[in-house]
Amino acid sequence: MRQPPGYEDPVHPDYVCHLQRSLYGLKQAPRAWFHRLHEFLLSTGFVASKTDVSLFYYRSGDSRIYLLVYVDGIIMMGNDTALLTTVLERLSVAFKIRDLGTPTFFLGIETVSVDGGLLLSQRRYMDDILTRAGMVNCKPLSTPAAITKAVSPSTDPYENPTQYRRLAGALQYLTITRPDLSYAVNRLCQFMHAPTDEHWAMLKRVLRYVKGTLTYGLRLTASPSADVHAYSDSDWAGCPIDRKSTSGYAVFLGTNLVSWVSRKQRTVARSSTEAEYKGLADVAAEVTWVMSLLRELGLQSSTPATLWCDNLGATYMCANPVFHARTKHVEIDYHFVRDKVSTIEFIVSFVSTRDQLADVFTKPLATTRFTALRDKLNVVASPPSA
Missing domain, CATH: 3.30.420.10 (Ribonuclease H-like superfamily/Ribonuclease H)
Incomplete structure (x- = not known):
């Protein structure tokens, strides 16, 4: 770091200001922010989860509150409205926060109310990926991966590997609500270091499938x-290049x-x-x-x-x-x-293999089989009114 202009000390030109607080954007800032929030939540009666460091929970009789932290975004839920209001008031005293009410859009994920539950959708994010790829008006496809042609080594490098890496990385985040894309995206990410024209064609096929399923998301119900x-x-020895299996x-x-x-096995x-x-x-x-x-x-089943x-x-x-x-x-x-x-x-x-839902994560499938498994994974389209 360098001393800001106008604050130099002529007697000690090598001196800099001593920071009394963390600066937003520094590597140390997230750690300092989380440490302060962690200490505050513990002082108010919350318990830090040992299984997930970003999760905190509070119990008082039959009342429950769960608080999940992602950088400077916080999502909180519970079964006691009065207790939730009290916690929000305590947080607002110690931090500058805004209560956005019932979560409808969080970290790029939209929650759509459907009969009996919620639909987690990334419609806006999918539109943005297609715009960045220049494929807004592309022809949609019914599956993200072809079953007629296996991936083979190619000597024709793709002319813009940076674009390939950016789009493949963007598709990785899309799998948060689209498990049906997991296998195809995992295969794309295996060629980040040296993508070829064939790999670019594979990526465009995934985007064409996304174009045809913009309204799809992950359904959660009671x-x-x-x-x-x-x-x-x-899929035993499914990769024709190194003969490793995909699990x-x-x-x-x-x-x-x-x-x-969906991942390739190490050995x-x-x-x-x-x-x-x-x-x-x-x-x-x-x-x-x-x-x-x-x-x-306290939610574990005895089974x-x-x-x-x-x-x-x-x-x-x-x-x-x-x-x-x-x-x-x-x-x-x-x-x-x-x-x-x-x-x-x-x-x-x-x-039986016919009832094996994880089959969709290990290999390309025909349209009928792929659609049936996608439905069983609760990946469905949002209602027209949503």
């Missing part, structure tokens, strides 16, 4: 139960999709059973985190979480304590799922 169940799937999972809390992922699997077993370990780690959060908030897998070999491997010879080469951290099964914290069950 669920009759708080049971956790998850679907795990892997995907979908975690549901009751009827609501709360977590999902090459020697069999489909091994690929599925590694995928189960990944979803087991995520479900463990979800259940820890629910337990901390063990159920993991659904469409590979019988992988389900047997999770339940069998014998260390099979064919898994000697598997990294030991994948075997922790056996401990979860033995303590009845998880139940690993077989599900």
